[in-house]
Amino acid sequence: MSVGTVGLLVPEPVRMPSRTTGPRLRLVASQGLLYPDEGVGPGRRGYVRAPASMRLTRRGRLVITLMVTVAVAILAVALASSVDAAAPQIDHATTVSLGQTLSEVAAVQLPSLPIRDAVARLQLANGLNTSQVHAGQLLLIPSLP
Numbered sequence: 001m002s003v004g005t006v007g008l009l010v011p012e013p014v015r016m017p018s019r020t021t022g023p024r025l026r027l028v029a030s031q032g033l034l035y036p037d038e039g040v041g042p043g044r045r046g047y048v049r050a051p052a053s054m055r056l057t058r059r060g061r062l063v064i065t066l067m068v069t070v071a072v073a074i075l076a077v078a079l080a081s082s083v084d085a086a087a088p089q090i091d092h093a094t095t096v097s098l099g100q101t102l103s104e105v106a107a108v109q110l111p112s113l114p115i116r117d118a119v120a121r122l123q124l125a126n127g128l129n130t131s132q133v134h135a136g137q138l139l140l141i142p143s144l145p
Contacts, residue, residue, distance in 0.1 A: 088125045091143035098135040105133070109141045 056064070094109060106118035113121070119131060125142040133139065 088121065088142035090125065090140045093138055093140050096133045096135055096137045096139060100133070100135070102128075102131040102133050105139060110144065112144060 094105065096105060102119055102122060103115055106113075106115055106122055110118035110121065121142050122128070122139060123131070125140045
């Protein structure tokens with residue numbers, strides 16, 4: 001092949017038109033952003049200042065989340081320590097007789113309380129989940145306030 005035919009096979013570079021049809025970028029102040037306002041008039045564009053807004057970075061969101069978590073944990077510990085969940089004071093102990101129920105023990109040992117409250121106090125003082133007791137079982141009787 002000759003040099004002349006090689007020139008015919010290589011295409012000429014084509015120039016593409018520029019895509020700068022929109023407004024040029026401008027530097028803006030940190031108080032707010034400028035954005036184009038289409039309602040200025042025919043053929044003219046104006047710029048309106050957008051309201052200033054705060055954007056948090058990932059680190060800022062993490063710091064706020066950690067501060068809230070710590071505050072909630074401190075509040076939970078303060079509330080938990082203020083609750084007085086002391087064990088009931090034990091006055092004396094008694095042994096369950098044959099055929100005796102927890103309600104009967106409550107009525108005899110804590111006569112000043114309603115039966116329901118007396119049974120609940122006996123269950124709490126002895127760590128009972130049910131009202132079932134058996135003969136020979138030792139029950140702790142809480143003192144009354």
